[in-house]
Amino acid sequence: MSIVYQVRSGALSGFLPLVSSLQGDVDGLLAEVGLDREVLANPDRLIGIEQLASLLDNCAKCLDCADFGLRLAGYQGIDMLGVLGRVLLTAPTLGAAFNAAQRFMALHNQAEHWRMREEGGRVCLHRIEHFYAVDNPRQYREMALGACCRLVRAFGGEDLRPLRAEFVHQPLAPLSRYRQFFGCEVLFNQEFDRLVFDSSVLQRPLLPPDGQLLAQVDDYVRELLSRCEENLELQVRTLVSQTLGLQQHSLAHIAALLGLHPRTLQRRLLAENLQFKALVQDVKMKTASWYLSASSLEITQLADMLGYAETAAFSKAFRLSQGLSPSQWRAVHGVSKPLI
Known part of the structure; x- marks a missing residue:
């Protein structure tokens, strides 16, 4: 079974100004991997992980910029997250944002997910890849870890620095460049790609949301919904899928994102012979089916991501929907090779 792993083109936030500053040919570099400038204008366009990894690698080589992935991460902030960035900004503490973000990353980016673990007074943010067919995606890995570090500072304060950053590969640029970017010790040839914090x-409270940033994200939400404004079902499905991993997909919250009263949303859905709970359940089952087919994500974690208090409840719901248990579905439809 061939699995295509895709990521939102929002991951290319900052690509245009960075390549331009390096006197690079933006259109030529994009075309080389089968992309065009539309990916820079539409952050919700899905692109293959192979395309993204190849693009970053090509840029590093063609522009003689060994730290291209890190430089691109330096351009990225909360605004690249779109509607989910808006939701994350409501978290009371950085810990709550971390918990939400690990769910968000797993549902938002098909190519990877993140796990947060506390170990002896340290909190470790592990980056875990789902794909294995891409040759040496080291620029992509550095961009991903760098973007995570940037987001931690954006949510918690510019004074925040990891205690340590770790990569599974060898350094691509001088060690001083990594220390400058992360502001801490950086280790290579490690078991995981991860950031380690105290x-x-x-417990650190999130920074008060910047009014201009909120306005930008709200504009993004309106643009996102305008693409399917004639289709209420598509609007609801889009918002549920974007907020599912954050447990922010209640009727009240989705209605608020649509600028409607919950009863008004229910009434409009009923007029189209639709029910909100049924739509949410269908999105959950489609999401579960994809992850069981395309990743090695543990079933217990998948159940938690989808908002089930117990794995047994998730398994029962999945069997009723798909006719197979989650483990049976994975055995029939899953990838045949171990994932990184």
Whole structure:
């Protein structure tokens, strides 16, 4: 079974100004991997992980910029997250945002997910890849870890620095460049790609949302919905899928994102012979089916991501929907090779 792993083109936030500053041919570099400038204008366009990894690698080589992935991460902030960035900004503490973000990353980016673990007074953010067919995606890995570090500072404060950053590969640029970017010790040839913080950061309150940033994200939400404004079902499905991993997909919250009263949303759905609960359940089952087919994500974690208090409840719901248990579905439809 061939699995195509895709990521939102929002991951290319900052690509245009960065390549331009390096006197690079933006259109030529994009075309080389089968992309065009539309991916820079539409952050919700899905692109293959192979395309993204190849693009970053090509840029590093063609522009003689060994730290291209890190430089691109330096352009990225909360605004690249779109509607989910808006939701994350409501978290009371950085710990709550971390918990939400690990769910968000797994549902938002098909190519990877993140896990947060506390170990002896330290909190570790592990980056876990789902794909294995891409040759040496080191620029992509550095961009991903760098973007995570940037987002931690954007949510918690510019004074936040990891205690340590770790990569599974060898350095691509001088070690001083990594220390400058992360502001801490950086290790290579490690078991995981991860950032390590003191566990005290979990209690840090999030920075007050910037009014201009909120306005930008609200504009993004309106643009997102305008693409399917004639289709209420598509609007609801889009918002549920974007907020599912954050447990922000209640009727009240989705209605608020649509600028409607919950009863008004229910009434409009009923007029189209639709029910909100049924739409949410269908999105959950489609999401579960994809992850069981395309990743090695543990079933217990998948159940938690989808909002089930118990794995047994998720398994029962999945069997009723798909006719197979989650493990049976994975055995029939899953990838045949172990994932990184």
